[in-house]
Amino acid sequence: MGNCQCSEATDSVDETTRLYNFKNQDLSQSQVVVEATQNFHQSRVIGSGGFGEVYKAYVLKFGEVAMKRLHRPVSEIEQPKIADITALSRYQHENLLQLFDVVNLDGRLCLIIEYAVLGSLQDRLAGGGGFMPLTYDLRLKIAVGAAKGIQFLHEFYDKPLIHRNLKSSNILIDARFNAKVSDFGLAEILANNNCDPISTAALHRWLAYRPPEVNLAKINPQYDVYSFGVILLEIVSGLPSLRPLPDFHFLRDYYSHCKNAxxxxxxxxxxxxxRNTPKKILRISNHCLRQDNAKRPSINQVKISLISLLPDQMKEQLNT
Incomplete structure (x- = not known):
């Protein structure tokens, strides 16, 4: 372990899932990352996507964290883009997954990010893992929180930050069922061009949320609104966005079939x-999924519509 002084967490966990507590504040960032992930051992992997694998760890400076190790070598990422990734840490909002730090480790960037204990909305809707199904009010709370996070990306700075890769697996959930939008900015920074994901596997997942104007040179915030409409379909149906049924490749195709039939x-x-709550959510989703992006609502309008469906007690807790 070199100069690292580490101790096992007090939680009752086995050797392969133990968390490390770093007490040596002079330890280099790269050493912290290696030790915290047990040198990126597969037992520490908690997720994987088009941009990289995600590991769970504990670092004294930040506490319990997730570490995303990017697939693409640093040598293939232009220096200004590395600076852009680091700059994503300035986007701080209660409904955004916080980026704490970026480390260059053996030619790969490792993003140290906030850890969301309940995983992704996609996982919670799919069930399993010993979790009870999300109740309707928690689904709405998560949807409202995600909309608030996206609104921050679209409106807080002079230039909107368009997510471009919004999907239920990128909406994470903390211990209080607050939504945390993740991976914002990475699609634009790391893509081979302005739109396309960087791997074939990511392409299939991305296509399930892709709006029709994806190939246009200029993309506006309504791009994300369309993707959010697909997420609302998932929330109502409990079905995945990709291959929801044997005869349908995308959930939005199944939804279109239902409308046409x-x-x-x-x-x-x-x-x-x-009564009528699913119907009202689907109506909001239908507006988000309009083919003409100029006719889609803003994410703020979507948020307001969803808030109106919340139980009164939850409405009082929200600061809109």
């Missing part, structure tokens, strides 16, 4: 829904 998209029957 004058039938309803099946709501998630694992949970209780107040």
């Amino acid at each position: 004058n039938s309803k998209l099946s709501q998630d029957h694992k949970i209780f829904w107040p």
Whole structure:
């Protein structure tokens, strides 16, 4: 372990999942990353996507964190883009996953980011892992929180930051069921061109949320609104965005089929829904999924519509 002084966390965990507490503040950042992830051992992996694998760790400076190790070597990333990645740490909002630091380790960038204990919205909707299905009010709370985070990206600075890779797996959930939008900015910075993801696997997931204007030279915030509309379909149906049923490749195609057949998209029957709530969420989603991006609502309008569906107690807790 070199100069690293580390101790096991007090939680009852086995050797392969133990957390390290770094007490030597003179330890280099790269050493911290290596030790915290057990040299990027597979037992520490908690997620994987088009940009890199994510590891769980504990670092004294930040506490419990996630570490995203990018697939693409630093040598293939232009220096201004590395600076752009580091600059993403300035986007601080209660509904954004915080970027704490960026480390160059053996020619790969490692992003030290906030850890969301309940995982992604995609995982929670899929069930399993010993978690109860998300109730309708928690689904709405998460949707509202995600909309608030996206609104911050679109409106806080003079130039909107368009996510471009918004999906249910990029909406993480903390212990209080607050939404944390993750991976914002990376699609634009790391893409081979202005739009395309960097791997074939990511391409298939991305296509499920892709708006029709994706190939246009200029993309506006309504790009994200379209993707958010697909997420609302997932929230209502409990179905995945990709291959929801054998006869449909994308969830939005199944939704279009239901509309054309004058039938309803099946709501998630694992949970209780107040009367007409699924229908109202689908109406909001339908507006988000309009082919003409000029006719889509802003994410703020979407947020306000979703807040109106929350139970009164949750409305009082929100600072809109």
